[in-house]
Amino acid sequence: MSVRKTQHLGMRAIGGALILVLVVPIVVLIGVSLNSGVEQVFPPRGLSLRWYENLANRSGFVEAARLTLMLAVGSALVSVLVSLCASVALTRFRFVGHDVVLTLLLSPLIVPQVVVGMGFLVTLAGLGIFNSFISLALLHCVITLPFTVRVVLSAMSGVPNSLEQAAQSLGATPLRAFFQITIPQIAPGLAAGGIFAFVTSFENFTASQFLVWDRTTLPVAIYTSVQTENDPTATALSSLIVLAVVLFIAIFNRFVAKHMFSGG
Amino acid sequence: MALVELQNIRLSYGNVEVLKGVSLRLESAEFAAVLGPSGCGKTSLLRIIAGFSEYTGTLRIDGQDVANLPPHRRNIGIVFQDYALFPHQTVEGNIGYGLRLRSLPRSEIRDRVGALLDLLKLNGFAARYPEHLSGGQRQRVAIARALAIEPKMLLLDEPLSALDKKLREEMQVELRQIQKTVGITTLFVTHDQEEALALADSVIVMTEGTIRQVGSPAEIYMRPADAFVAEFIGQSNLFNAVVTQMRGNDVLARLDSGESIVLKSDAPINPRSPIVFSVRPERLRIGKHGESASLENALDGKIQHVIFMGSHSQVRVATAGNRSIKVQTSDCCREGDDVTLSWNSWDTVILSSGMS
Numbered sequence: 001m002s003v004r005k006t007q008h009l010g011m012r013a014i015g016g017a018l019i020l021v022l023v024v025p026i027v028v029l030i031g032v033s034l035n036s037g038v039e040q041v042f043p044p045r046g047l048s049l050r051w052y053e054n055l056a057n058r059s060g061f062v063e064a065a066r067l068t069l070m071l072a073v074g075s076a077l078v079s080v081l082v083s084l085c086a087s088v089a090l091t092r093f094r095f096v097g098h099d100v101v102l103t104l105l106l107s108p109l110i111v112p113q114v115v116v117g118m119g120f121l122v123t124l125a126g127l128g129i130f131n132s133f134i135s136l137a138l139l140h141c142v143i144t145l146p147f148t149v150r151v152v153l154s155a156m157s158g159v160p161n162s163l164e165q166a167a168q169s170l171g172a173t174p175l176r177a178f179f180q181i182t183i184p185q186i187a188p189g190l191a192a193g194g195i196f197a198f199v200t201s202f203e204n205f206t207a208s209q210f211l212v213w214d215r216t217t218l219p220v221a222i223y224t225s226v227q228t229e230n231d232p233t234a235t236a237l238s239s240l241i242v243l244a245v246v247l248f249i250a251i252f253n254r255f256v257a258k259h260m261f262s263g264g
Numbered sequence: 265m266a267l268v269e270l271q272n273i274r275l276s277y278g279n280v281e282v283l284k285g286v287s288l289r290l291e292s293a294e295f296a297a298v299l300g301p302s303g304c305g306k307t308s309l310l311r312i313i314a315g316f317s318e319y320t321g322t323l324r325i326d327g328q329d330v331a332n333l334p335p336h337r338r339n340i341g342i343v344f345q346d347y348a349l350f351p352h353q354t355v356e357g358n359i360g361y362g363l364r365l366r367s368l369p370r371s372e373i374r375d376r377v378g379a380l381l382d383l384l385k386l387n388g389f390a391a392r393y394p395e396h397l398s399g400g401q402r403q404r405v406a407i408a409r410a411l412a413i414e415p416k417m418l419l420l421d422e423p424l425s426a427l428d429k430k431l432r433e434e435m436q437v438e439l440r441q442i443q444k445t446v447g448i449t450t451l452f453v454t455h456d457q458e459e460a461l462a463l464a465d466s467v468i469v470m471t472e473g474t475i476r477q478v479g480s481p482a483e484i485y486m487r488p489a490d491a492f493v494a495e496f497i498g499q500s501n502l503f504n505a506v507v508t509q510m511r512g513n514d515v516l517a518r519l520d521s522g523e524s525i526v527l528k529s530d531a532p533i534n535p536r537s538p539i540v541f542s543v544r545p546e547r548l549r550i551g552k553h554g555e556s557a558s559l560e561n562a563l564d565g566k567i568q569h570v571i572f573m574g575s576h577s578q579v580r581v582a583t584a585g586n587r588s589i590k591v592q593t594s595d596c597c598r599e600g601d602d603v604t605l606s607w608n609s610w611d612t613v614i615l616s617s618g619m620s
Contacts, residue, residue, distance in 0.1 A: 162348035165316055168335040169342045170362030170413055177336075184352045 026242055033235035040232050051236035061237055064221035067133070068202060071217065075140035076197035080190055082145060083152040088178075091156045109146040116143065117207030124211070132215040139207055144197035151196060155189025156182075195252070266326050266416040266449045267292050268313065273321035275308055282308045283319070284473040290417075290451060295443050297464035298453045301496070305473040306453045310419050313451065314342050325416060341410030341448075345422045347402045349394040355381075355405050356390040362413035380408040383442065400431045407439075411446060418443075420452035424459060436462050457497050461485065469493050491540055491615045500542040501589050502615070507537050514609065515539075521585025525561045527612045540615045545592040547611035550579065553602035562606040565589065567599050581605055 028042045036046030055061055086105060090098065108116060117139070124135050159182050167177035183190075205219035212220050218241075225234045268290040275283040283305045290296050298306040311317040313325075315335035323330055330338060349358050356377055363373045381387050384404040394402055403423065410418055423439070424432045440463050443450050454460050460467050461481040469477045469484060469492075477489040488494035491502060505517040505525065515527045517539060527541055549559060565583035579591040581603060589605060597603065 160346060160348065162344040162346055163350065165314075165335070166342065166344060166348035166409075167350070167361065168316075169314060169338075169340060170409065171336050171339070171365040172361075173336055174334075176365075181350055 029235050030239045030242070033232050033239045035232050038231050040230060040235065051232045052240070054231075054233050055236055055240075058233060060216070061218070061221055061225075061233075064216050064218045067136070067215050068218040071136055071140045072198045072201040074137060075144045075201045076148075076194045078141045079144040079148040079197045080152065080194045082141075083148040083193060084156075084190070086149060087153045087156040090153060092161065105149045106146045108142050113143070113204075113206035117210035120207070121210040130213045132211055132213045135211040135213070136208060136215075136217065139211060140201040140204065143204060143207060144200045147196040147200055148193035151189050151193035152186065155186040155193075159185045266290075267324075268417060268449065268451070269322070269324040270309075270313075271322040271324075273309070273312060273319050273323065275305070275312065275317065275319045282473055283312075285321070286470075286473070286475055288468060288475065288478070290449055292449055293447045295440070295450045295463065295465045296452075296468060297460035297466075298451065298468045298470055299457060299460040299497075300455065300470035302455055304470045306455075306470050307421060309470075310342075310421055310451065310453050313417075314338070314340055314419055339413065339416050341413060341415035341418045343403070343406045343410050343418070343420045343423050345425060347394075347406040347426075349402055349405055349409075351394055353393075354390065355386060355392050355394070355397070358394070358405055359408045359412050361409065366413070376412060377408075380412055383411075383445070384408045399427050400435060403427065403435065407442065411442075411448070415448070417449040417451065420450065422454055423452060425454070425456070432459075439463060461497070469496065471496070487613055488542065488615065491542070494542040494613065494615055499545050499590055499592075501545065501548075502540055502542050503587075505539050505541065507533050507535050507539060509535060515614075519585070521583070521587060523563060523584070526609045527614060528610045529614055533614075541612045542615055543607055543612050545578070545590040546576075547607050548589065548591045548593075549606050550581070550591055550593050550595060550597055551604045551606060553604055555604060559606035560609045562604050563589070564602070564604050567597055567601045567603060569599055570597060 031042045031044050032040045033051055034047050034049070035041060035044040036048035036050065039045070086101070089095075090102060120135060120139050124130070124138075129135060163181050163185070164174070164177040167181045168174060172180065203219060204217070205223065208217050209220050209223070216224070218237075222234050222237060268288075270286055270288040273283055273286045274281070286305075286309060298309060300306045308317060312319045312323065315330070315333065315338050325338070325340075350361065353361065359377045359380055360373050363376060368376075377390070381390060384407060386401065386404055386408065389397065389401060389405075394405065397405065403426075407423075420439075424435055427435060436459060452463070461484070464481060466478060467481055467484045468475055469489075471492055477484060477493045479487070484493065484497055488497060488500070494500040494502065504520045506520075507515055507517045508524070509516040510529075510532055513528050513530065515529045515533055516524065517527060518524055533539065551558065553564065563583045565581040568580040568582050568588065571578045576592050576594045577597075579593055579597060581589045581591055583589060583605070591605065
C-alpha cells in the first residue's frame with residue numbers, strides 16, 4: 001500500500017511540476033507588465049497599468065497588430081478555401097499524381113520554418129519583391145495550408161459520396177448538392193481548420209522574421225523591442241495577447257465547440 | 265412509370281471489363297432483381313441507369329436516349345446501400361428535400377410527406393434526425409425520400425443487406441407491398457438469392473459482367489439456363505453423361521460412372537453428345553438399399569452424413585465414381601446406411617448439350 005501511495009504522490013509531484021513550468025512564465029510575464037517602474041522585475045515593484053497605456057503611444061505595435069490580424073484572417077480564409085477545393089479533388093477523383101499532390105500540400109509541415117523563410121527570402125529578393133505585405137501573405141498561406149488541408153481532408157473523407165448522389169437523384173445540381181448537403185457535414189471541420197490556420201499565422205515568428213522589410217508582424221515586433229529596449233511595454237503587449245487567447249478559448253468552448261461536437 | 269431498355273451496355277475500368285455487353289428490357293411497373301455474386305457488375309449497371317457512371321451502348325428510358333441527361337434531370341429514385349440520409353435534416357426534411365427543390369407550395373409538400381409517412385409507417389418520427397432512428401426506420405425514410413419525387417423508376421442497391429434477418433424478412437414483404445401499391449418500375453440489386461426470388465417479378469442473373477438468364481423466380485429455379493445459374497440459385501447436383509439414344513422426349517444417357525438413366529428434353533439431342541444435367545436436392549428420394557426403385561432413375565450409395573435442419577435434413581450420399589450427392593429429405597436415415605437414390609426423368613434439367 002505504502003509503495004502505491006508513494007507512487008501516487010510521485011505522480012502528483014511530477015504533474016504539479018509540469019503545470020508550474022507551464023504557468024509560471026506566464027504569471028511572471030503578467031507580473032512584470034504591471035511594474036510601476038522601468039525595470040523588468042518580478043515580483044513587480046508597485047502596481048500600475050502605465051505600460052499598457054504606453055502601448056497606445058507605440059504606433060509600431062498597433063501597426064504590427066493590424067498587419068498580423070489581417071494576415072491571420074486572410075491566410076485562414078484562403079487556406080480553408082484552397083483546402084476545400086483540394087479535398088474535393090483528392091476525395092472525389094482518382095487521378096495521376098494524386099499522392100504527389102497530397103504530399104506537396106502537406107510538405108511545409110515537414111520542412112523546417114527557417115528553411116521555408118530563407119527560401120521565400122531568396123526567391124522574393126530574386127524577383128525584386130521587397131513588399132512585406134505581399135511576401136508575408138504568400139508565406140502565411142503556405143505555412144497554414146498543411147494544417148487546414150489535414151483537417152478539411154479528414155472531414156471530407158468522412159462524408160460518403162452517396163449523400164451528394166442521393167441529393168442529385170432527387171433533383172439537385174452537383175453544385176447545389178455540394179453546398180446543401182456536403183458543406184453542412186464538414187462545416188465543423190472548416191471552422192476548426194480556420195481556427196488552426198488563424199493561430200498558426202498569428203504566432204508565426206521563425207519564417208516571418210525573414211520577410212519584415214517595410215512592415216513587421218506582432219511576434220517579430222515584440223522580439224525586436226525586447227532586444228532594443230528594456231522597459232516592460234513588450235510584456236504588457238504579450239499579456240494582452242494571453243488575455244485575448246484566454247477569452248477566445250472561453251467563448252469558443254461556450255458557443256462553438258458545443259455545436260461542433262453535439263452532432264445535431 | 266417507365267419502360268427501360270439497355271442495349272449492349274459496356275463499361276471498363278482500365279483493362280478490367282466490368283460489363284461485357286448487357287442488354288435488358290424492363291417493362292412498366294415491373295419489379296426486377298439483378299442477382300449475382302459480388303463483383304459481377306450489378307452495382308455498375310445500377311449506377312449507369314442512375315446516371316453516375318459512364319458507359320458505351322444505348323440506354324433508353326421511356327423511349328428517350330438518356331446518355332446526355334445528368335442524374336439530377338433523370339427523375340429516378342435511388343435507395344443506397346448505406347441509405348445516404350442527410351444527417352443534418354430531420355426525417356421530414358429528408359423526405360421533402362426533392363419536393364423543396366421542385367419549389368412546390370409548402371402545404372403540398374406537407375401533404376405529400378405526410379402521405380409517405382403513413383405509407384411507410386413512420387408516423388411520429390417526422391421530427392427525428394437520422395442518427396436517432398433504427399436501421400429499419402432509416403431504410404423506410406430512404407424509400408420514402410426516393411418515392412416523394414414521384415420518380416419514373418426506383419433503384420435499390422442491396423436495400424436489405426444492412427438489416428438483421430428478422431427485420432429483413434419483414435421488410436421484404438413490405439417492400440413488395442409498397443411496390444405494388446405505388447406501381448413503380450423497380451430494379452433492385454442483390455447478392456442474396458432468397459431476397460431476389462421472394463421479391464421480384466423477374467430475376468436477372470449476372471456473373472462476370474454478363475447476363476446469364478432472365479426469367480420469373482420459378483423459371484430461374486426450375487429451369488436454370490446453365491451450370492452457373494443452377495449452382496448459384498439454390499443447390500444443385502451436377503452430372504456428366506453421354507447420350508445413347510433419343511426416344512420422343514425421352515433421352516437415354518449413360519453417366520460417366522456407368523449407370524444408365526433417362527431424362528426429358530424438348531429439343532432433340534444427337535446420340536453420343538456429352539451433356540451436363542442437374543437435379544435439385546429436394547427432388548431426390550432416398551430408399552432402402554435393394555428396394556425396387558419407385559422412380560425412373562436410381563443410383564446406389566452410402567450415407568456420408570446427415571445434418572438435421574428442423575423441417576428437413578440435409579444428407580450427403582456417396583455413390584459410384586466418387587460422387588457426393590446432396591439430398592434434402594424429411595425421412596430419417598443414419599450415417600453409414602446403404603441406400604438407393606431415385607428421381608424422375610422430369611426432375612432433371614439439361615444445362616449444356618450438343619443440340620442438333
